[in-house]
Amino acid sequence: MQRQTLQRVAIEAAFKDAKRPLAPVEVLEAARADVPTLNLATVYRTLKRMIQDHFIHPVELPGESARYELQAAANQHHHHFRCRKCDLVYDLEGCVDGLQSLLPEGFRMTGHDIVIYGDCTACNT
Amino acid sequence: MQRQTLQRVAIEAAFKDAKRPLAPVEVLEAARADVPTLNLATVYRTLKRMIQDHFIHPVELPGESARYELQAAANQHHHHFRCRKCDLVYDLEGCVDGLQSLLPEGFRMTGHDIVIYGDCTACNT
DNA sequence: TTGCATATGCAAATGCTTTTGCAATAAGAA
DNA sequence: TTCTTATTGCAAAAGCATTTGCATATGCAA
Numbered sequence: 344m345q346r347q348t349l350q351r352v353a354i355e356a357a358f359k360d361a362k363r364p365l366a367p368v369e370v371l372e373a374a375r376a377d378v379p380t381l382n383l384a385t386v387y388r389t390l391k392r393m394i395q396d397h398f399i400h401p402v403e404l405p406g407e408s409a410r411y412e413l414q415a416a417a418n419q420h421h422h423h424f425r426c427r428k429c430d431l432v433y434d435l436e437g438c439v440d441g442l443q444s445l446l447p448e449g450f451r452m453t454g455h456d457i458v459i460y461g462d463c464t465a466c467n468t
Numbered sequence: 469m470q471r472q473t474l475q476r477v478a479i480e481a482a483f484k485d486a487k488r489p490l491a492p493v494e495v496l497e498a499a500r501a502d503v504p505t506l507n508l509a510t511v512y513r514t515l516k517r518m519i520q521d522h523f524i525h526p527v528e529l530p531g532e533s534a535r536y537e538l539q540a541a542a543n544q545h546h547h548h549f550r551c552r553k554c555d556l557v558y559d560l561e562g563c564v565d566g567l568q569s570l571l572p573e574g575f576r577m578t579g580h581d582i583v584i585y586g587d588c589t590a591c592n593t
Numbered sequence: 594t595t596g597c598a599t600a601t602g603c604a605a606a607t608g609c610t611t612t613t614g615c616a617a618t619a620a621g622a623a
Numbered sequence: 624t625t626c627t628t629a630t631t632g633c634a635a636a637a638g639c640a641t642t643t644g645c646a647t648a649t650g651c652a653a
Contacts, residue, residue, distance in 0.1 A: 384642075435570045440565075449593075460577070600649075607643085608639100611636105621628100621629105
């Protein structure tokens, strides 16, 4: 059976606190606040496990390696904002209309991704 | 000065014929129709050169390595369609309204990417 | 407490995509 | 045609993110 280890608890906490998609290294840094000896290999093993358990969900942005966010967040349709100054990624609520109309004749849409780039509040100030 | 080699000409032709973003390996395969000895290293060297020369432009999609398309295509704002069956990427003309309204207070938008997933005409038939 | 299977840390190994060194080729100016 | 030098092909090397082997440490059921 699965064990409740300090590192797993720390990683779960990192996601719950962040409220935004985290890269593996970001998870490592955040969780090391609780468990300083935490290792990146452990982060990866735990991420894989949490994906299987549907606790987290991968978030892919163009040209970057995967980040992960709580499955709870992924359950409601949303998109992402990527700050060009601090490189953090935020969730955006809602969606837009009119995507369907971009399709040429004969193409069928089954999904879509939207990423907005710019400066976040923190960097804007 | 820059030389007009068979391989460079073949690679240019590949882009002009394709009318869609090509991955380096796709470029290799297409251009080998003209120059069978063409090597992937040469493709990469040529891509790098063509980017400097503003002849092509990188296209990044979530979770995938870069494709490239003619700068001419990139000059007019557009987005991409990715077929989940054949994995080809197509250009989509036009855009949508309302992106601005997805932003939280204090966030500023400087750019955006939209990717639509689904089945292309060829795969739909 | 004890026993043991799961989880961890560390370092080495993968699996890609992309780059580079080098000797051989081949543009294209003279 | 000849000569110079940019370009090519090939194979090896880099750079990444991610995974794995293994000995040690640690949950947790008994």
